[in-house]
Amino acid sequence: MVKILIAEDNAEIAMLEKDYLEISGFETEIVADGSKVVNMILEGGYDLLILDLMLPGCSGYDICREIRDQTEIPILMVTAKTQSIDKIRGLGLGADDYIAKPFDPAELVARVKSHLNRYHRLTNAYSRTAEESAIQIGNLKIMTRSWKVYRDGQEIKFPNREFELLKFLAMNPNIVFSKDQLFEKIWGHEYVGDSATVTVHINRIREKIEDDPSKPRMIETVWGAGYRINL
Incomplete structure (x- = not known):
């Protein structure tokens, strides 16, 4: 059974999320102390994290940053913060989605299912026994089936959306794609965002693969058009 951790200090909201998810067939556990979340995720075998940003003990931003360095499970942020900068910050730290309070519990369940389905499709595809293929771009090596990225021989952790985006650009080198094209290709029509x-x-990808992210050479911005990866 799919196991979900709900990191939420508002007992009423946490129980609402728990009830709707368990009715939909998920196993859930609630934690209200932010300082416990990282260890629970790394040791508890969870498939997805629903993360409130304003937790006692440790902020959701810090939790997301630490988890993302060690695992690729989907992270869905739930928060009362509604400003764009908060959303951008959360996504920049590796969150997969963002939903603002108050929210429709049915929408939360739908998003959870969407992210789990996508994550499982990706991990199943990359764990097949078919021959591994690699894309080499300078000092970067992208293993398309095992979902691994190496820079100068050292593995770099990539959550699923970042890996999909990097892989897509790498498989279509020297071609410019607009932001809208990339959004549709990687996130799809079911994603609520822009x-x-x-x-x-x-x-975030540039911070991991570029020598100087402020002057990127591998993933180039073509002003007024979009992005391309250079071979």
């Missing part, structure tokens, strides 16, 4: 999400993820 193409600004692409910029956040491009910047």
Whole structure:
């Protein structure tokens, strides 16, 4: 059974999320102390994290940053913060989605299912026994089936959206794609968001693969057109 951790200090909201998710067939556990979340995720075998940003003990931003360095499970942020900068910050730290309070519990369940389905499709595809293929771009090596990225021989952790975006650009080198094209290709029609999400993820990828992210050479911005990866 799919196991979900709900990190939420508002007992009423946490129980609402728990009830709707368990009715939909998910196993859930609630934690209200932010300082416990990271260890629970790394040791508890969870498939997805629903993360409130304003937790006692440790902020959701810090939790997201630490988790993303060690695992690729989907992270869905739930928060009362509604400003764009909060959303961008959360996505920039590796969150997969963002939903603002108050929210429709049915929408939360739908988003959870969407992210789990996508994550499982990706991990199943990359774990097949078919021959591994690699894309080499300078000092970067992208293993398309095992979902691994190496820079100068050292593995770099990539959450699923970042990996999909990097892989897509790498498989279509020297071609310019607009933000709208990349958003549709990687996030799809079911995602509630906009193409600004692409910029956040491009910047996060650059921080991992570029020698100088402020002057990117591998993933180039073509002003007024979009992005391309250079071979």
